[in-house]
Amino acid sequence: MPTNGKVEQMAKSDKEDVKEGAKEEAVGPVFSYQQPLLKHSFYINRELSLLEFNARVLDEALDDRNPLLERLKFLSIFNSNLDEFFMIRVSGIREQVKAGVSDRSPDGMTPIEEMRAIHAHMLPLLESQSTFFRDTLRPALAKQGIKIANYSELTPDQKRAAREYFDRMVYPVCTPLAVDPGHPFPHISNLSLNLAVELQAPNGQRHFARLKVPNVLPRLVALPVPTPSNGHRGKNVQLLYVWLEQVLVANLSALFPQMQLLEAHPFRVIRDADLEIQELEAYDLLETVEQSLSRRRFGSAVALFVNPEMTPHLRDLLVRNLELDASEVYDVEGPLGLSDLFELYRIDRSDLKDPPFVPRLPAVLRNSSSIFQAIQQGDILLHHPFDSFNPVVDFIRAAAADKDVLAIKQTLYRVGSQSPIVGALQEAAEAGKQVAVLVELKARFDEENNIEWARALEQAGVHVTYGLIGLKTHCKVALVVRKEGEGIRRYVHLGTGNYNPITARTYTDMGLLTCSPDFGADVSDLFNYLTGYSKQTRYRKLLVAPIAMRAGLLALIEREIKHQRENGNGRLIFKMNSLVDPALIEVLYRASQSGVQVDLLVRGICCLRPGVPKVSENIRVISIVGRFLEHSRIFYFKNGGKEEILMGSADLMPRNLDNRVEVLFPIENEDIRAGVVHDVLEAYLRDNCKARLLQSDGSYIRRVPRNGEAPFDAQATLASQATSETSEITMSLSALPNKYRKYLTSYGRVDPHE
Numbered sequence: 001m002p003t004n005g006k007v008e009q010m011a012k013s014d015k016e017d018v019k020e021g022a023k024e025e026a027v028g029p030v031f032s033y034q035q036p037l038l039k040h041s042f043y044i045n046r047e048l049s050l051l052e053f054n055a056r057v058l059d060e061a062l063d064d065r066n067p068l069l070e071r072l073k074f075l076s077i078f079n080s081n082l083d084e085f086f087m088i089r090v091s092g093i094r095e096q097v098k099a100g101v102s103d104r105s106p107d108g109m110t111p112i113e114e115m116r117a118i119h120a121h122m123l124p125l126l127e128s129q130s131t132f133f134r135d136t137l138r139p140a141l142a143k144q145g146i147k148i149a150n151y152s153e154l155t156p157d158q159k160r161a162a163r164e165y166f167d168r169m170v171y172p173v174c175t176p177l178a179v180d181p182g183h184p185f186p187h188i189s190n191l192s193l194n195l196a197v198e199l200q201a202p203n204g205q206r207h208f209a210r211l212k213v214p215n216v217l218p219r220l221v222a223l224p225v226p227t228p229s230n231g232h233r234g235k236n237v238q239l240l241y242v243w244l245e246q247v248l249v250a251n252l253s254a255l256f257p258q259m260q261l262l263e264a265h266p267f268r269v270i271r272d273a274d275l276e277i278q279e280l281e282a283y284d285l286l287e288t289v290e291q292s293l294s295r296r297r298f299g300s301a302v303a304l305f306v307n308p309e310m311t312p313h314l315r316d317l318l319v320r321n322l323e324l325d326a327s328e329v330y331d332v333e334g335p336l337g338l339s340d341l342f343e344l345y346r347i348d349r350s351d352l353k354d355p356p357f358v359p360r361l362p363a364v365l366r367n368s369s370s371i372f373q374a375i376q377q378g379d380i381l382l383h384h385p386f387d388s389f390n391p392v393v394d395f396i397r398a399a400a401a402d403k404d405v406l407a408i409k410q411t412l413y414r415v416g417s418q419s420p421i422v423g424a425l426q427e428a429a430e431a432g433k434q435v436a437v438l439v440e441l442k443a444r445f446d447e448e449n450n451i452e453w454a455r456a457l458e459q460a461g462v463h464v465t466y467g468l469i470g471l472k473t474h475c476k477v478a479l480v481v482r483k484e485g486e487g488i489r490r491y492v493h494l495g496t497g498n499y500n501p502i503t504a505r506t507y508t509d510m511g512l513l514t515c516s517p518d519f520g521a522d523v524s525d526l527f528n529y530l531t532g533y534s535k536q537t538r539y540r541k542l543l544v545a546p547i548a549m550r551a552g553l554l555a556l557i558e559r560e561i562k563h564q565r566e567n568g569n570g571r572l573i574f575k576m577n578s579l580v581d582p583a584l585i586e587v588l589y590r591a592s593q594s595g596v597q598v599d600l601l602v603r604g605i606c607c608l609r610p611g612v613p614k615v616s617e618n619i620r621v622i623s624i625v626g627r628f629l630e631h632s633r634i635f636y637f638k639n640g641g642k643e644e645i646l647m648g649s650a651d652l653m654p655r656n657l658d659n660r661v662e663v664l665f666p667i668e669n670e671d672i673r674a675g676v677v678h679d680v681l682e683a684y685l686r687d688n689c690k691a692r693l694l695q696s697d698g699s700y701i702r703r704v705p706r707n708g709e710a711p712f713d714a715q716a717t718l719a720s721q722a723t724s725e726t727s728e729i730t731m732s733l734s735a736l737p738n739k740y741r742k743y744l745t746s747y748g749r750v751d752p753h754e
Helices: 005-014 046-062 068-098 111-143 156-173 244-250 285-296 312-321 338-345 371-376 390-401 420-430 447-459 517-531 549-567 582-593 654-658 670-686 714-734 738-743
Strands: 146-149 177-179 193-200 206-212 220-223 239-243 260-271 301-306 329-331 380-384 405-412 434-439 463-465 476-484 487-495 507-514 543-545 571-576 597-602 619-624 633-637 644-648 660-666 691-694 700-702
Touching: 046 068, 046 111, 046 700, 068 111, 068 260, 068 301, 068 338, 111 146, 111 329, 111 338, 156 220, 156 239, 156 244, 193 244, 193 312, 220 244, 220 338, 239 244, 260 312, 301 312, 371 390, 371 487, 371 507, 380 390, 380 670, 390 405, 390 420, 390 476, 390 487, 390 507, 405 420, 405 517, 420 434, 420 447, 434 447, 434 517, 463 517, 476 517, 487 517, 517 660, 543 549, 543 654, 549 571, 549 582, 549 633, 549 654, 549 660, 571 670, 582 597, 582 619, 597 670, 619 670, 633 670, 644 670, 654 660, 670 714
Parallel strands: 146 239, 301 329, 405 434, 434 463, 571 597, 597 619
Antiparallel strands: 177 206, 193 206, 193 260, 220 239, 260 301, 380 507, 405 476, 476 487, 487 507, 543 660, 571 633, 619 691, 633 644, 644 660, 691 700
């Protein structure tokens, strides 16, 4: 059976072997790996490693040291992550199975074996989350006055209120769909919650109907709670919720009059949601992505979630019509789709959440009259969310308003639904500046936002491009060209994360502001490569994928191996989201074999197996899952004492190194570099509260204080330091005379947007 484009792409990006003889003249010598360490036992399966990450997210929900609503948030994130895992990863493996692909992954599994392993690993996770919700979270919420009731637990008055809500809000938007010879089985949309309803007509004939639980209404229906006789609730204020699907089941007679309800059971379907875009055949990429989006909800079903109480004949009916295998059905106790619990996180109960913190504004920005003046004084490194993201927004806003700015160029990958940066770019274009923006239309699950922004930017006169055929543009780069004196100066922002002020509050990322001529020249060359026909392969400072990043990183690790052999002082610290690439894993193994001390801070997927005798005994892998999503990528090389640090947008995965435009940039300022080592890398390596250690069998154990060690939470410490510094600044500013107060909200004094 021929494979389709998606299967071929997965085989290319995830199943590829180490490429021999990686060549790039610009970064140094050529290395040829005669026989990589490709023993299957040296690698951890990518999909199982991703499930292990989700298990660590669930573990944060189970951790009673976290505030209650934060535990609820982690449970919601766990469910959202599993949805995406099925939509993207499982769907791809399933297509490989259907296509008869038998290639083995680096760890030695065939696609069929991977599907079986995923199912086996998934079952205990689903059981654990259901048990936690039923036995821990729900009772704990009730003790705090937030009760999630089953419909059977409601009082008569509350049931009347639920019925009134049904009549007023639910009934008008419901559409029961019959299934019989005249009504074919309906399409069940992706991630939708549904009821499988069996009915009996007055003549005794049985019928099946599908009822979609309306996703335009809150999943948790708020109901009134009686006021105590004293008329004052005080701390005993109650919030009462009931599941929408239970309200529906209790009132099905209104939707099926004169029919006897035999049974009704919830079920949830997950479909393949990966976009397949044949760019070479696409005349208009924007239109092609839009068409692909409309088809996303019609992707083939990959998993069915039901309650164990569903009768076998209803289960079989669903499995048959959804064209699933019995092994693709998952029994879940209690409510399905617990990602909807995030609705409750918005409750105004600060006592049940992490304490707030105030991001700081670096001193050079506080004390400068403009952001351009601040950057002229030297490179500025921002560590979000501990440093405010507002300087990044203000960088683009200032460029849009400054009469001396001639041009702005920027890449946009994920910017969110309401973007002040996009607004500033529109204003700049309308003011007559040259504005060029590369909008990545294929940013997964942000395609619709990006299509809207692309059209809005074009209407404002911005030159919008969509990147290179066959490559996602994932780098985070902004360039401002400013006339100064008789010449021009180029200002650059390079980041590890997206230009999204919302996620910048919850993701840890790094951003560099610089006016270094070499950086400016490199970024200009990069944009010519992205928007024109430039075949640029040499850069002064940047490592750019897919051109030179793979070979450059391999060369830098080889250099560390050489230092270890010559001086015995080899040291690597890599921080990233995922480590998958076999070639990079292989060279890290050889570094370990040479005695190089390797610390890997890998938040998510890690296919490298630490602790293998004579292979990876000098490698330690730490994962931190905490309040903030670890998103920054930092690569430290001791380099015989002449330390080097690279930061950027790329993880060590085949897709990043070979199929995306990525950028790694060096930190050249010695003081900034020392701060990154001490305040970030060493701090995370010290963490004994949120850190887990990867074991050689692929499992993780929580790192705990030992031998009188004090507890140390790296993220909490960084947040506390930011708040403390901001508080000191605010107190000193508050001592100013009243006549100066009006200047406190001007740029560079305080941070009013946070």
